[in-house]
Amino acid sequence: MFGLAIHGGAGTLPRAEAGAGRDLKYRAGLAAALDAGFALLQAGGSSLDAVTRAVAVLEDDPLFNAGRGSVFTADGHNELDASIMDGGTLRAGAVCGVTHIRNPIELARTVLEHSEYVMLSGAGAEEFALSRGFALVPNRYFHTPERLRQLERIRDGDKGLSALTISHVGTVGAVALDAGGRLAAATSTGGMTGKRYNRIGDSPIIGAGTYADDRSCAVSATGHGEIFIRAAVAHDICSRMRFGGRALNEAVREVVLEELVALGGEGGVIAIDPRGDIAMEFNSEGMFRASRRAGEAAHIAIYRPE
Numbered sequence: 113m114f115g116l117a118i119h120g121g122a123g124t125l126p127r128a129e130a131g132a133g134r135d136l137k138y139r140a141g142l143a144a145a146l147d148a149g150f151a152l153l154q155a156g157g158s159s160l161d162a163v164t165r166a167v168a169v170l171e172d173d174p175l176f177n178a179g180r181g182s183v184f185t186a187d188g189h190n191e192l193d194a195s196i197m198d199g200g201t202l203r204a205g206a207v208c209g210v211t212h213i214r215n216p217i218e219l220a221r222t223v224l225e226h227s228e229y230v231m232l233s234g235a236g237a238e239e240f241a242l243s244r245g246f247a248l249v250p251n252r253y254f255h256t257p258e259r260l261r262q263l264e265r266i267r268d269g270d271k272g273l274s275a276l277t278i279s280h281v282g283t284v285g286a287v288a289l290d291a292g293g294r295l296a297a298a299t300s301t302g303g304m305t306g307k308r309y310n311r312i313g314d315s316p317i318i319g320a321g322t323y324a325d326d327r328s329c330a331v332s333a334t335g336h337g338e339i340f341i342r343a344a345v346a347h348d349i350c351s352r353m354r355f356g357g358r359a360l361n362e363a364v365r366e367v368v369l370e371e372l373v374a375l376g377g378e379g380g381v382i383a384i385d386p387r388g389d390i391a392m393e394f395n396s397e398g399m400f401r402a403s404r405r406a407g408e409a410a411h412i413a414i415y416r417p418e
Contacts, residue, residue, distance in 0.1 A: 113388035113406055114153045114291045118145050118166050120176045120400030121282040122334045122380035138175055139412050142402040145169040146412070149286060150404050159288035159296035159330075160198055160221070167194070167217040167298045170284035174256045176400075177282020179215055182254045182302020184263040190254040192302055193316040194220040195231075199295030199324035206231040206316040212238055212248035217300045219246060220316070231316060254302070266306040277378075283315060285322070285332030287384045291406075295386065297322050297330040297346070304337070313337025319347035326386060328353040329360055335372070335379010335396065343371050349383060360384075364391040 120142055149166030153159070171179025182190045194216035195206035205224030208231065213219050222244050223232055232240055238248060265273050285299035299322045301315040314321035314337040321337070323346035324330035331346040340346075345367055352363035364383055372379065373395055380394025382401060392401045397415070404410040 114289050115384055115388045115390055115403065115405035116146060116149045116153060116162055116166065116286065116288045117382040117384055117390045117392060117403035118142060118149065118170070118284070118286045118401065119332060119334055119380070119382045119392070120170060120284050122394045122396045122399035123277050123378065135414065138400055138414065141170065141173045141175050142400060142412050143410065144173070145286075146402040146404055146410055149288065150410075153288065153290055153406075156291060158292070159290040159294045160196070162288040162290065163286040163296045163298035164196065164217055164221050166286040167284055167300050168215045171215050171217060171300055175282070176284050177302045178284040178300040179302075180254050181256050181259060181282070183259050183282070183305040185303075186306045186308045188263065189251050190302055191307070191310065192216045192254070192300070193312060194298070194300035195316040195318060195322040196220045196224055196298040197296065197318060197322055197324040197330070198224065199297070199326040199330050202325065204230050204318045204322075206318060207233070207237040208312045208316040209234040209310050210237050211251050213241055213246065214249045214253065217298055220298070222246075230318065234310070259305075262305050283334040285334060285382060287324070287330040287332050287382050289330070289384050289386065289388050293326065293386060295324045295326050295330040295384065297324040297332045299332045299334075314340035314345070317341055319344050321346060323347045323350050325350050325354065329363075329383045329385040331381055331383045333379065333381045334399065335394075336377040339372060339375045339377030340379065343367070343375060343377065345372070345381065349381065353385070360389050360391050364393045368393045368395055
């Protein structure tokens with residue numbers, strides 16, 4: 113058995129604003145990323161390769177809040193975060209606050225494989241990237257007109273729009289189980305619209321937004337980053353399985369629908385266990401999500417139920 117699940121963010125995307133055409137574009141973007149990652153698994157590739165590829169495809173799609181199409185900070189530029197974890201070795205790599213890296217997930221993977229550290233930030237992360245042969249891109253590469261309009265609405269004090277909610281629609285992630293029984297998780301984001309002070313959310317933090325352990329499961333989270341950090345969401349789910357004897361669905365539902373709700377946190381997670389069982393749970397209006405297991409058809413959804 114092998115399988116892959118991906119997400120493109122959780123939060124509020126009113127059906128009236130989505131529209132049929134926009135809805136189809138998001139689903140096509142999810143399908144492209146799912147197909148790219150799943151093809152590697154079908155060919156015998158590793159779970160790390162699959163999650164890296166799936167997330168990179170989503171980073172290149174301007175519809176999602178990661179890579180090109182990332183949201184703007186309060187002063188009008190883009191700061192990107194990403195992390196990845198290998199469930200077999202518990203090795204991990206993360207970058208945060210990078211501004212010139214086209215695919216932050218690929219740099220996080222390079223940190224995992226070629227650095228003595230787990231997390232690098234800002235200019236230091238980009239110095240490391242140059243030492244490993246990465247080409248930097250201008251910050252304007254990440255700009256899109258729609259994200260700029262979102263920032264302008266925030267600046268204008270639009271009462272019907274929150275910086276937190278609008279940024280939810282886009283953070284991306286993937287979890288995978290390969291044919292060798294190895295788990296991996298990866299997450300990438302542009303953060304929160306209008307963020308200040310080099311704010312960092314849960315996406316690059318191992319144990320909060322990303323975690324993988326072959327003894328339990330692999331998790332990628334999306335939502336209210338501050339709450340996900342405080343609740344150590346990804347690690348909590350793994351721990352409930354490993355030490356509490358919970359099944360994957362039980363652990364995920366307890367954390368997303370009980371722990372997060374109690375703290376006022378909105379969002380969701382995707383997770384996969386060593387048997388190939390997949391859970392995709394959220395407490396928000398919707399979560400862009402897709403999954404596929406060996407011998408089965410792909411499942412793509414935004415709202416509940418689908």
